[in-house]
Amino acid sequence: MDRMTEDARAAMAEEEGDAADRDLRRFLTLVIGKLIMGTRGDPVGCRCLPLLEDLSSVGNYAWGAALLAHLFDSLGTSSRETGVAGFFPLLQVWAYYHLPSLGRGVARRRSAVPLLQHWRFCRDERSLRHQVTLIHDTLDTIPFGHVRWTPYVGEDDATQPWVEWGRPYFGRDIWLHCFNTVVPLHHRLVARTLGLHQVVVEFPTRQRPWERPGRSFRGVQQVTDWTVRVQEQLDDWERQGKEVVSEATSDEDYFRAYARRYGAQVYKGTRRPLDPEGRISSRASSTLPSSSGTIFRQWWTSW
DSSP, rough: HHHHHHHHHHHHHHHSHHHHHHHHHHHHIIIIIIIIIIOOSSSSOOOOOGGGSSSGGGGSHHHHHHHHHHHHHHTTTGSSSSSSOHHHHHHHHHHHHGGGGGEEEEEEEETOOGGGEEEOOOOOSSOHHHHHHHHHHHHHOOOOOOOOOOOTTTOOSTHHHHHHHHGGGTTTTEEEETEEEEEEEEGGGGGGGGOOOOOOOOOSSSSSSOOOSSOOEEOTTHHHHHHHTTTHHHHHTTTTTTEEOOOOSOSSHHHHHHHHIIHHHHHTTTSSSOOOHHHHHHHHHSOOOHHHHHHHHHHHHHH
């Protein structure tokens, strides 16, 4: 954000004083309100305006964490909406890496930063219905153990100082903050995305309700006293959350428990019925076709 602000200021070098600052704030409001904190439809959010009063402090905020909080909060209600708010390039990059069979991204510059520059987008001219079917089928056939999201492991921080600053927060359970929304990032529920084995987690049943380890909540801007309402969550951020560790030596127990609880329910009446016990307990298949797609969906919605 610091670099973008400086680049924009340089592009407006011909303007003077208040006019340049005013146009810079307009530009940042558009980028933050429409791209980073995108909304459903055309409106541009202006909640960032108080943060742009001092342009020299723009780079001091955790915009990346706010982006994730906004995106996760939107994805959690996507099944009840006709659109999803948030920063779609992040989802695009994930698909380029993990769903290459979709053919949406063509690799071009492997050493480029940020990561989106690694790829060239390919427009799909097929019907939307056909595209949705293809995406469903691709999600259902993600190979077992294929999902990893550690994009900056082994990369040089010299060209990406913002990554170096963020590393202390990577791979941790932590509360994310975005204006008046606070969202928990439960990495321990999706430890496999960190390259760890997933331990069995408690799944809810009618006889045994599940007490979630944390739920997102909102306050009222300019009314809620955040130093009181979210003091615990603010302290958690200052402590850089809690590191995710796993004592599991394999994922089999987790997948078996997950499929036993959700598999038949999720896939009942859909394209390919799931036999949870038979599919997951069988060692003959190295892929878990149907369950993997379900786990991908849980990976997003568990946050």
